[in-house]
Ligand code: FES
């Protein structure tokens with residue numbers, strides 16, 4: 605049995621320790637906001653936060669994740685600057701990629717609270733939205749930074 609800390613709750617799973625965290629979150633815990641796409645750490649769509657850092661959940665085992673603090677998009681408060689900015693800028697098209705990109709943004713803004721456009725472009729260079737929502741993603745990141753600065757994070 606492996607114990608995980610997901611969105612502030614302790615969860616136990618009886619799985620092979622080498623199982624990718626992605627599948628445990630989706631199949632064992634029913635957190636289907638965590639999406640499978642490439643499966644080889646290339647697209648960023650399966651991203652979750654582990655201790656606040658963006659991690660591609662397809663490429664870390666559940667044993668490696670262990671007892672660290674895992675956050676999925678459900679674990680962000682409704683008034684989180686990234687959620688507010690995503691709604692304000694109406695970012696999603698199909699929505700498939702958005703949870704992972706939002707969590708990547710949370711990590712990015714924790715390291716770059718007032719990013720330049722170039723830093724935003726660099727940070728989003730390795731996440732893939734097949735619907736082409738990147739222009740709105742960039743606007744939402746800029747807006748989330750403004751909201752966080754105005755309201756103290
Ligand atoms: S599914 Fe994990 S990076 Fe693409």
Ligand code: FES
Nearest residue numbers: 698699701733735
């Ligand atoms: S909104 Fe459809 S894949 Fe990004």
